[in-house]
Amino acid sequence: MYNDLVGYLPYGLREEVIYQSCKDLLTSMFKEFNSENLIRQLACVLESVIFLPGDYIIYKGDFGDEMYFIAEGSVFVLSQDKQTVIASLTKGAFFGEIALLMETRRTSYVQAETFCIINILKKHDFDNIAKNFPEIEKKLKERAN
Numbered sequence: 115m116y117n118d119l120v121g122y123l124p125y126g127l128r129e130e131v132i133y134q135s136c137k138d139l140l141t142s143m144f145k146e147f148n149s150e151n152l153i154r155q156l157a158c159v160l161e162s163v164i165f166l167p168g169d170y171i172i173y174k175g176d177f178g179d180e181m182y183f184i185a186e187g188s189v190f191v192l193s194q195d196k197q198t199v200i201a202s203l204t205k206g207a208f209f210g211e212i213a214l215l216m217e218t219r220r221t222s223y224v225q226a227e228t229f230c231i232i233n234i235l236k237k238h239d240f241d242n243i244a245k246n247f248p249e250i251e252k253k254l255k256e257r258a259n
Contacts, residue, residue: 142206149247156239170224170226179237180237187226
């Protein structure tokens with residue numbers, strides 16, 4: 115959505131607008147890499163999606179191939195029976211990052227608590243960018259363990 119809005123700008127300006135609007139979100143996940151180039155590349159492939167209160171963002175048991183950054187709003191991480199809130203995440207938080215590292219099923223439900231704008235990083239985009247940053251996968255796997 116956001117990329118569509120700035121799509122009419124010249125490429126360099128479009129890249130800068132996207133980078134400035136997403137860098138804080140991405141830095142929270144990729145801070146130890148201290149690479150503006152990495153953050154710029156990731157920002158350019160994010161996809162913005164709107165979720166309404168009550169919408170499910172992740173279903174337990176589905177295979178994951180993307181991670182999520184909360185640009186606006188808040189979400190609930192729910193128990194297996196969908197009855198208990200395990201965590202509440204707000205603007206600036208991220209979730210689903212294990213899907214970037216390994217093929218595994220989702221372990222929880224995630225539901226929009228409020229109106230949300232979520233930036234999605236798809237695994238194939240991440241993998242293409244990570245080829246230029248060989249240390250990224252190793253460090254992320256260390257963090258996940």
